[in-house]
Amino acid sequence: MPEGHTLHRLARLHQRRYAGAPVAISSPQGRFADAASTVDGQVLRRATAWGKHLFHHYVGGATVHVHLGLYGKFTEWTAGDGMPDPVGAVRMRMVGAEYGTDLRGPTVCEVIDEAQVADVVARLGPDPLRWDAEPGWPWERINKSRRPIGALLMDQTIIAGVGNVYRNELLFRHGIDPYRTGRAIGEAEFAQAWTDLVDLMKVGVRRGKIITVRPEHDHGAPSYGPRRPRTYVYRRAGDPCRVCGTAVRTAELEGRNVFWCPTCQT
The missing domain is CATH 3.20.190.10 (MutM-like, N-terminal)
Structure with a gap:
């Protein structure tokens, strides 16, 4: 999608x-x-x-x-x-x-x-790509929730526009296990992730593709698909983590496949 x-x-x-x-x-x-x-x-x-x-x-x-x-x-x-x-x-x-x-x-x-x-x-949450988007509303919802953060990020009533690629890659970039509950996410942690999400999505608008891998990690195994940039964990189940080498895991979370590194994400 x-x-x-x-x-x-x-x-x-x-x-x-x-x-x-x-x-x-x-x-x-x-x-x-x-x-x-x-x-x-x-x-x-x-x-x-x-x-x-x-x-x-x-x-x-x-x-x-x-x-x-x-x-x-x-x-x-x-x-x-x-x-x-x-x-x-x-x-x-x-x-x-x-x-x-x-x-x-x-x-x-x-x-x-x-x-x-x-x-x-x-019916939608704030859109990180709009100039007037404020992170306060999603933070309040996330901070009160017992749902996994991996599910909350995909909930369009909380944040509008985040799909499966941004969800998985953002959590990896911030070392957050997708099954950690919203209540267990710190406010500073969320603020950093929000700022990063805004920046990543702006790159997506400029480049027309999702680019999440930092230059120092942009090597090794190819992308999951032709003409796609490399990802950290998205669609890389069983492949070695680009940072630590641990096998990337996958599971189903509220109807969508989630990917994560069990060593880098806690």
């Missing part, structure tokens, strides 16, 4: 490509056709992101709300080359003066009003 930095990159891209002018909105697949007709030809005012949610705000108050889920993806093409035939189940097609983009496979693609946007955001 795309993590928060991906949605912020999309919001910035769509802001540059389409904002300030009318855009053509359609649904070649048909599932979004009625809703698409309500914003077709309208001026896109701005594109924003909060956590894993993308919002296209139109003049007049309508907003297209997208959550990519596990399989959602935008693909872009140049309008000057002619409009290509839709490939696959294109839920939404957006066409501007110079570019077009097709959305396939989202969990959510709907038109809502600004009050409903506020309702979506109200």
